[in-house]
Amino acid sequence: MKIGYARVSTTDQSLDIQRAALLAAGVAEEHLFCEKVSGRTADDRPELQRCLSFARSGDTILATKLDRFARSARDLHNLLADLDSRGVGFQCLDQAIDTTSSTGRLTLSILGAVAEFELAIRAERQRDGIAAAKNRGTYRARKSAIDVDRVRDLSARGMKPEEAAAVMGISRASVYRALATIKASSAAA
Structure with missing residues (x-):
């Protein structure tokens, strides 16, 4: 068959x-x-x-x-x-x-x-391209798929990270990373 x-x-x-x-x-x-x-x-x-x-x-x-x-x-x-x-x-x-x-x-x-071999070469070229773009100051990382403002809002309403993750359809780790970003940006302000 x-x-x-x-x-x-x-x-x-x-x-x-x-x-x-x-x-x-x-x-x-x-x-x-x-x-x-x-x-x-x-x-x-x-x-x-x-x-x-x-x-x-x-x-x-x-x-x-x-x-x-x-x-x-x-x-x-x-x-x-x-x-x-x-x-x-x-x-x-x-x-x-x-x-x-x-x-x-x-x-x-x-x-x-x-x-x-081709896969390794492609990854190497990608790393080289990213490094060159960073050196030129033109590198832009992929935009985050996590809505940090929504995480902030759900957290402010008392929702636990596990609950926020379930509501948003993302991993709990993503919620924790977003919360760390929020905390770092408020500390810098």
Whole structure:
């Protein structure tokens, strides 16, 4: 049986292209696992875990791109070792890789190492760019998603951080960080 796995990193990205390619490759709709998550490891991706658990000996898991399936060479090797031990194959459509052959396994290992290298280079460039922007005085961090004024208001009304977090749909730690920012800004004033 063909089982499909599709992933995008953010909720504003679309899975449509990956879904269409997997369906065209013969994956049935009910055997398609999709998620919008940027997990660094397989453990951080619940739909991937469901996909892996669903696969049985003789099945093949399909993904459109290698970086959609594994986030590092180590992650890739761990996933493939698990699949291989259970008699489950893996195919990567865009790179024409099939782990049911020795050549496919070799190609996949090489591409996995290259993907990990590219990820490291991209992170390094990002750090360099941020450092250069800070040196020029033009760096602007991402705007906080936490409404500090609302945290201040809820706290002033006597609401506990746990309650404020639940009301705002954020973590308790985020509320505590906002309260620390409020306290620091009032102390500086």
